[in-house]
Amino acid sequence: MKKSLPVILVIVALVIVGAFTIKIKRTRTIDWEESFNEKSSKPYGINIFYKELPKLFRDKKIRTVYHQPSSYLAANSEDGWGDHVAQGSYIKVGNSDYLTEYSVDEVLNFVSNGNTLFISDYYFHEKLEDTLGIEIKFEYNPKKDSISELSFTNKSLNYTKIDKNSGDNYFSKFDSINHSILGHSKTDEKRVNFIHVPFKNGSIYLHLQPKVFTNYNLLKGDRYKYVESLISYLPDDNIYFDSYSKYQNSYDGDVEQESDLSWFLDQLAFRWAWYTAVIFGILFMIFNAKRRQRIIKIITPLQNTSVAFVKTISNLYFETKDYKNLIDKKITYFFEKVRSDYNLDTEELNEEFITKLAAKAGKKKEDVKTLINYIKLIQSKREYYEDNLVKLNKYIENFYA
Template sequence: MKKTFKIYAVIFIVVMLILALLEVNKKETLNWRKNFDINEKSPFGLFVFNNEAKDLFKNKLKKIEEAPYEYYGQRKKEAHNIVIVQNDLDKESWKKILDQVSNGSDALILSNRVPKDISDSIGYYDSDISFSEENVLKFTDRQYQNDFIKLDKFPSGRGFSYIKPNVEVLGKTVEKNNADQANFIKTSFGKGTIYVHTEPLFLTNYYLLKPGNLKYTQDVFSYLQDRETIWFVKNDTKVSRFFMRFVLANPALKYAWWVFLGGLVLFIFFNAKRKQRIVPVVEPLKNTSVDFVKSIGNLYLQEGDFHDMMAKKAQYFLNKIRMDFLIDTQHMDADFANKLHLKTGKPIEMISEAIALIRKGQDPYANVMKEDLIRMNKLLDEILK
């Protein structure tokens, strides 16, 4: 056991040292996934924009986590603003948004993922893609010509390949080796207006935290009217209900958990080879007295000696009377019967019949039948109860 314990201790220390070295040399890695999540503090999350949105919309912003199809299906709204930021909506939700715009609402869509039939109805076709590593987002409006934002990390390079004549271009993407292409448009739709921007990346934490970039964002949203604004948010980081979420969310606790599981696996692996000695089955001591009595009883039954059995039963009964009730059994007369009647509370007739059978069993010349033995045995047992 001591040797096994030492092996486990050495393995545990080695594992701990390896984990410590890995932790010391570990480099912090950033998550560059374009998640557009309002709770994400990663470079391409919307945590900063979510915190600034309240002031940007003058406290008239309402964030909705329901799909537009569910939200508008349950209530009727007056004309308002609608904001969509890179949200994968179903076609029915897009149609609900177009219905709201037709009735006087304005929609600002910052996304490059719009269903084709919806984009066609708005007034543009599939967007072009540029693979340039850097570009600049600018406005075409003169009052905003000095406001721009430079995208130097993973720009999508999206732009409109074809725009219908009734669509107004508000912004463009400028690249060194490519022609400018429109990325921000405006079009009337029924009683309302639709704005589409194909590069929502400028709203992410990475770009909003850079000096001067906030102005570009303010200019984009300045096209919306000063009224209630509904933002259908994308929230991929809802709180997990997994019971281990707190442990796994903390690096130190997470490593401790994995070390514990690793140690448990090693313990099971090494102990699986151990074999326990066979435990001998110890038979309990048998009560031979009962077997002996049964054997003697069977012997008497086989021999058919009922007279001897009555004599022995009578002897046992009288001995019991002497020991338990302190009654002299030498003379089994009326006085004996009366004393036994008083001590046991049994009827005098039963006692008299039992005495007669006892005398018969003690008489060596009496003719004893099996029925006499059975009757005497029943009476004596009844008296001793």
């Protein structure tokens, strides 16, 4: 581990430096998708507008609807099974194409009971347009700066401008007698983009520029005043904010998903502190995942003490000068080897024995005869000297050679 520590530190340093270099060079891209999602803080999300609703409608109940109106409004009707009777204003900003015919019928029924419907979108459901007798067309913006002007028929209300706008939708057909013109959009000429439609006991407000509700426009100058003027047409009543389409799209990942960690990851210092901690953690796990083995003690193998033992014994005999004992043992060991190796009887050391031993050992008869005769000579003596032991050992070693 100590040897690999410098390598780990170098890798971590390179990763951190590389990450900061990429961060400095990378140009942050902005997502301009028109999600109209009330949870999104991106330019064309409507998070700011959604959070301001409680201030615009003080002391009123703000409910977010995550169901089709055909089920939600039906459940919360006088004959329904919901927890209350729906009364107030139903607001829909963008993505209204999800509505089914049953939902259109239920929304119109909701309005018929004296309630209000407000929709801001580029187009509306075909059944809604047919029922109200309206048609919508698109006018391309010829201006290079892509700016459109939005205003109200009531001159006391705030007008505004909207940029990054390729063109405007407008009402090409509506009931000019029963429908009230509330606002206009202007590119090269003024066209109707905001109307009020009385419907039985209630009211419907249709607006054709949902981008005015987005975060980008509300934070730019005093454009928020235009939205305040739009909302001022709604009665001071409970609000039903439609979020069905955005809620459904979230399963497909089309809208922004935020977590509690998202704010920290948006901060450069926090983000790289987090990444560094993760990198160190991973490296720690990798290098500590190796199997740790206890130190194995080195066991010294047993030594062959036979040679040392022989040396010790021979030195003992040599120092005591017991030549007779040594000579007797060497002769005894020699004859024992002859009996075991050559299968010869050593009782009679005669000429026949010498001949057989020389033949089986592959030695010269004269050398064998010299050895055997010297053994017989020593065995006949009573006193022994060092010279006798040395000479006997010489003859025996020559036989073994």
